[in-house]
Amino acid sequence: MGTKAICPGSFDPVTHGHLDIIRRAARTFDHVVVAILSNPRKQPLFTLQERLEMLGEVTSDLPNVSVQSAEGLLVDFVRSQGAHAIVKGLRPIQDFEYEWQMGMVNRDLDPEIETYFLMSSKEYSYLSSSIVRELAGYGASLDEHVPPRVAERLRAKFASKQKL
Ligand code: PNS
Numbered sequence: 379m380g381t382k383a384i385c386p387g388s389f390d391p392v393t394h395g396h397l398d399i400i401r402r403a404a405r406t407f408d409h410v411v412v413a414i415l416s417n418p419r420k421q422p423l424f425t426l427q428e429r430l431e432m433l434g435e436v437t438s439d440l441p442n443v444s445v446q447s448a449e450g451l452l453v454d455f456v457r458s459q460g461a462h463a464i465v466k467g468l469r470p471i472q473d474f475e476y477e478w479q480m481g482m483v484n485r486d487l488d489p490e491i492e493t494y495f496l497m498s499s500k501e502y503s504y505l506s507s508s509i510v511r512e513l514a515g516y517g518a519s520l521d522e523h524v525p526p527r528v529a530e531r532l533r534a535k536f537a538s539k540q541k542l
Contacts, residue, residue: 380408383463383494384456386415389429390422391528392436393510395502399467402496404443411459412437414447423511423535436525453488461491468495469503 385400389412404410414429416422424432426447433445448455456464464484468477481493498505510523514532521529 381463382409382411382459382461383407383465384411384413384452384459384461385465386413386452386455387466388417388420388422388507389414389433390420390424390507391429391510391524391532392433393502393505393507393524393528394522395467395469395498395505396507397436397525398499398502399465399496400437400443401440403465404440407463407465408442410440410443410465411461412443412445413452413455414445415452415455416449424531428531432528432531435527451487453484453491456491457488464491464493466493466495467498469498469506 383403383406385396385403387396389396400410400412412433414426414433422429430445430447437443437445448458452464456462466477468474477495481495484491484493505523510520510532513523514520514529514536517533517536520532524532
């Protein structure tokens with residue numbers, strides 16, 4: 379059956395930082411399911427369908443990666459996939475407290491599921507979807523931070539917002 383890991387997130391939108399973690403997870407596990415879940419602390423810019431499309435496009439070269447959306451608790455989704463591993467990226471300092479808390483809560487919910495943290499690569503260690511959205515709102519260049527198709531979608535999203 380092989381090893382399977384779930385890479386969860388809100389991916390609003392997917393950045394080079396996310397892709398780096400997904401690629402590295404795909405080298406370690408036989409199969410990686412990228413799961414878009416809702417984060418109750420965030421109001422997304424992109425619809426679920428848009429985020430699914432973008433993730434599907436940017437991971438299409440990775441044969442052992444699939445993309446899905448899920449509702450409810452992450453651990454329930456992990457179990458439903460027959461997986462026991464969650465893989466998340468960890469950037470210096472800012473992620474630690476929240477990710478630690480989530481990791482602990484998820485372990486309380488299901489001790490059979492292990493959370494693995496991959497240290498973010500240094501070139502992406504300051505990158506986040508929220509910074510990318512902010513840059514896009516100011517019309518700044520996004521090429522360093524997101525794949526070209528995602529940059530296009532961000533530009534289109536903010537152009538349509540300005541028309542409202
Ligand atoms: O990319 P994000 O926003 O940091 O991802 C966070 C996400 C979506 C993985 C997290 O909010 C999550 O797991 N949501 C599903 C609900 C859940 O299981 N919460 C943890 C226990 S309260």
